[in-house]
Amino acid sequence: MEEENGLMMRVTGLKKYYGEVHAVDGISFAIPRASVFTILGPNGAGKTTTLEILEGIREPDAGEIEVFGMQLKKVTRAVKERMGVLLQDGNFEPYLKVKEVVRLFASFFMKALPTEEVLTRVALQEKTNAYVKTLSGGQLQRLAVGVALVNDPDLIFLDEPTTGLDPQARRNMWSIITDLRDQGKTIILTTHYMEEAEALSDRVCIMDYGTIIAKGSPRELTSRLGQETIIEFNTSSLSTDDLAQLESYGKTAREDGEIVTVETENLVHTMEQMLAWSREREIPLTNMTVRQPNLEDVFLLLTGRRLRE
Amino acid sequence: MRGILRIAAGHLFTAFRERVTLFWFLIFPVFLLAILTLIFGNMGQEGEISFAISVVNLESNTAGPVDFAAIVEGVFEETGTASEEGKEPLFTLTHPSDGEDLEEFLAREKEALRLGHRAAVIVIPEGFNQELLERMMRSSSSPSGNGALTIYINEGSAASEMATSIIEQILAGVDREILTHIGHFQEEEAIPSETLWVGSGGEELSYVDFLLPGVILMGFFVNGLFGVPGSILFARDRRVLRRYWVTPLTVPHYLAGFSLGHLTLCLIQFVLILVLGRFAFGATIKFAEPMPILFLLLGAVTFLAFGFFIASVAKTANAGMASANILNMPMMFLGGLFFPIGGLPTFLKVIVYANPVTYLAEGLRMSLGVQGETFSIPLTLAVPVGWIAFCIFVASRRLSWDVK
Ligand SMILES: Nc1ncnc2c1ncn2[C@@H]1O[C@H](COP(=O)(O)OP(=O)(O)OP(=O)(O)O)[C@@H](O)[C@H]1O
Ligand SMILES: [Mg+2]
Numbered sequence: 001m002e003e004e005n006g007l008m009m010r011v012t013g014l015k016k017y018y019g020e021v022h023a024v025d026g027i028s029f030a031i032p033r034a035s036v037f038t039i040l041g042p043n044g045a046g047k048t049t050t051l052e053i054l055e056g057i058r059e060p061d062a063g064e065i066e067v068f069g070m071q072l073k074k075v076t077r078a079v080k081e082r083m084g085v086l087l088q089d090g091n092f093e094p095y096l097k098v099k100e101v102v103r104l105f106a107s108f109f110m111k112a113l114p115t116e117e118v119l120t121r122v123a124l125q126e127k128t129n130a131y132v133k134t135l136s137g138g139q140l141q142r143l144a145v146g147v148a149l150v151n152d153p154d155l156i157f158l159d160e161p162t163t164g165l166d167p168q169a170r171r172n173m174w175s176i177i178t179d180l181r182d183q184g185k186t187i188i189l190t191t192h193y194m195e196e197a198e199a200l201s202d203r204v205c206i207m208d209y210g211t212i213i214a215k216g217s218p219r220e221l222t223s224r225l226g227q228e229t230i231i232e233f234n235t236s237s238l239s240t241d242d243l244a245q246l247e248s249y250g251k252t253a254r255e256d257g258e259i260v261t262v263e264t265e266n267l268v269h270t271m272e273q274m275l276a277w278s279r280e281r282e283i284p285l286t287n288m289t290v291r292q293p294n295l296e297d298v299f300l301l302l303t304g305r306r307l308r309e
Numbered sequence: 310m311r312g313i314l315r316i317a318a319g320h321l322f323t324a325f326r327e328r329v330t331l332f333w334f335l336i337f338p339v340f341l342l343a344i345l346t347l348i349f350g351n352m353g354q355e356g357e358i359s360f361a362i363s364v365v366n367l368e369s370n371t372a373g374p375v376d377f378a379a380i381v382e383g384v385f386e387e388t389g390t391a392s393e394e395g396k397e398p399l400f401t402l403t404h405p406s407d408g409e410d411l412e413e414f415l416a417r418e419k420e421a422l423r424l425g426h427r428a429a430v431i432v433i434p435e436g437f438n439q440e441l442l443e444r445m446m447r448s449s450s451s452p453s454g455n456g457a458l459t460i461y462i463n464e465g466s467a468a469s470e471m472a473t474s475i476i477e478q479i480l481a482g483v484d485r486e487i488l489t490h491i492g493h494f495q496e497e498e499a500i501p502s503e504t505l506w507v508g509s510g511g512e513e514l515s516y517v518d519f520l521l522p523g524v525i526l527m528g529f530f531v532n533g534l535f536g537v538p539g540s541i542l543f544a545r546d547r548r549v550l551r552r553y554w555v556t557p558l559t560v561p562h563y564l565a566g567f568s569l570g571h572l573t574l575c576l577i578q579f580v581l582i583l584v585l586g587r588f589a590f591g592a593t594i595k596f597a598e599p600m601p602i603l604f605l606l607l608g609a610v611t612f613l614a615f616g617f618f619i620a621s622v623a624k625t626a627n628a629g630m631a632s633a634n635i636l637n638m639p640m641m642f643l644g645g646l647f648f649p650i651g652g653l654p655t656f657l658k659v660i661v662y663a664n665p666v667t668y669l670a671e672g673l674r675m676s677l678g679v680q681g682e683t684f685s686i687p688l689t690l691a692v693p694v695g696w697i698a699f700c701i702f703v704a705s706r707r708l709s710w711d712v713k
Contacts (some may be wrong), residue, residue: 056555057551057554057711058556077559077608080556080557081557083555085556087548087551087552087555090552091552092547092552093323093550095323096319100318100322104315104316104319107312107314108556109558112555124539131326147552151556235711249513274588
């Protein structure tokens with residue numbers, strides 16, 4: 001009945017501990033059908049652990065999972081028939097050809113798409129007869145995405161689909177993902193690229209140390225920062241006095257002793273103040289940029305750290 | 310079902326495309342067959358002036374007027390002593406040990422012949438004296454067949470061939486002497502003798518025939534013990550197996566597909582070794598009988614099961630290879646594949662009798678007729694089946710798709 005309500009999945013109180021490490025520490029979320037749900041978080045946040053529990057590879061220590069309108073104790077074959085998975089560390093037999101890999105996986109499912117269609121979707125037609133071991137990292141990643149789509153699944157897990165791809169290939173992957181969503185598929189995505197989460201997601205949850213620290217649409221999340229604009233520049237040497245002065249213009253943060261951000265509601269006024277400050281104290285405003293707040297800033301606001309080093 | 314076939318096909322493709330596998334699967338057994346045939350097949354030929362033979366006198370009825378059996382035995386004994394100082398005797402004779410049962414001695418000597426340790430084994434049968442006497446009385450020219458002297462030789466060995474012609478010359482000499490002594494000399498009344506090759510039914514069997522079943526089993530052995538855990542564990546370490554896990558494919562399906570591919574590979578290997586054995590080494594052995602086929606299949610499945618066992622207990626591919634190596638030594642060398650297993654110290658015999666290879670090798674050779682019966686057929690079937698059950702039991706509980 002949940003399925004009719006437009007909900008693909010509901011997760012409640014999910015937990016997975018590895019001894020001292022609380023990989024997933026009681027998270028809950030709901031995913032509407034035909035949407036892209038993104039888990040955004042830094043390395044070790046618990047994204048893969050969460051996905052692999054939902055995929056049936058790992059056993060949760062606690063929590064409830066409801067998918068396709070069914071309460072699941074264990075991911076059954078029937079559920080697997082309807083889901084497609086891109087593992088973060090999955091791999092294929094190196095001495096098989098691309099088309100053989102696709103056919104192999106197609107044979108595991110009751111219904112499967114034709115091999116050519118799968119390879120066309122991920123733009124690997126020219127590599128049909130290439131051995132897996134001769135593929136580049138990006139081509140391998142595309143093959144893995146193709147294999148995840150082989151059974152024309154309704155629910156698709158993509159664990160860091162664009163890691164290691166060049167900008168062009170990343171854009172292509174984004175359009176594959178939005179196409180899938182437009183076809184009515186539900187996609188669960190992980191990433192540590194905030195631009196990616198912003199560009200693709202209907203809903204984002206930001207994960208850190210096994211817990212969800214924020215969730216909502218990208219717009220909802222960034223609007224937490226209010227109507228502010230962010231002024232950012234690089235510097236290597238700032239005295240506490242310099243900083244104190246900046247603080248008086250707007251909320252200031254400094255990471256890694258390098259990047260300084262100042263938030264303001266009145267851009268023109270603050271800019272004037274900062275230029276005067278720069279001239280007076282002889283501090284160059286290297287690489288100064290002005291931008292709207294993004295998910296990175298949300299993460300920064302919530303944790304005091306950046307997503308990526 | 311389609312999944313099983315695709316897994317099988319994938320396994321086959323991978324095996325043929327990966328050079329290391331190809332070496333272990335095909336080149337190595339063929340190489341081994343060639344080496345062993347050259348070494349053992351020609352044993353006793355090179356630089357040897359003296360032929361190792363044995364004369365087994367089974368005649369117990371010495372009550373007649375002339376003990377022909379003793380005469381024949383004596384003649385060979387004489388050839389076994391050096392005619393001159395410092396000169397090798399023509400034959401080196403082996404005698405039964407004190408109180409040894411003659412039939413047992415004969416069996417032992419035939420085994421030695423098969424292995425190329427004897428050039429010939431001459432058997433004077435029970436009833437030999439009577440037969441000869443009757444022939445002389447009746448002057449009949451039709452040999453009854455019973456009581457004929459039997460010369461066992463090993464067809465594959467050049468030493469055997471040479472020894473046979475010498476033995477025949479000697480027998481002709483003995484004939485003449487006996488007949489002249491009695492007073493009439495006729496060709497037909499010569500000592501009846503027939504030459505038999507080791508094995509049964511008088512079929513031509515050579516050392517390569519003895520060797521071939523062993524080489525084939527060894528090929529299966531290497532495939533199973535090294536190839537199976539190698540493929541499974543490398544696939545697991547490279548995160549190939551965990552990718553299957555998020556599809557409807559189950560572990561039993563995967564293993565069924567893998568087994569199908571593996572057994573097909575064994576079949577291909579078997580055919581290639583057989584073709585090579587037949588056309589390059591002149592093997593004459595015939596496998597196309599139910600029992601040999603059963604033993605071949607049993608062998609392939611036993612080693613496959615051992616492969617699953619290793620794959621299920623090893624944490625990594627390297628650990629798996631190390632375990633396979635540990636099992637390899639005792640299983641391969643204490644299983645009578647190429648060397649006779651008699652004469653081993655007791656603690657090693659324990660391994661021999663627990664080793665499925667022993668029973669598979671004996672069973673296969675017995676069913677092919679290249680060896681007399683040593684174990685009962687049910688036993689040779691039961692021990693490997695027991696091991697299969699054990700290995701599958703462990704594997705089904707412990708085999709994991711994912712790295713630990
Ligand atoms: N099998 C395991 N045994 C012990 N600890 C584990 C295991 N799997 C994951 N962890 C730990 O759980 C935490 C979360 O790991 P996880 O792989 O889920 O992170 P992630 O968000 O996917 O990170 P990344 O962005 O690097 O992929 C990490 O601290 C990790 O070390
Ligand atoms: Mg991860």
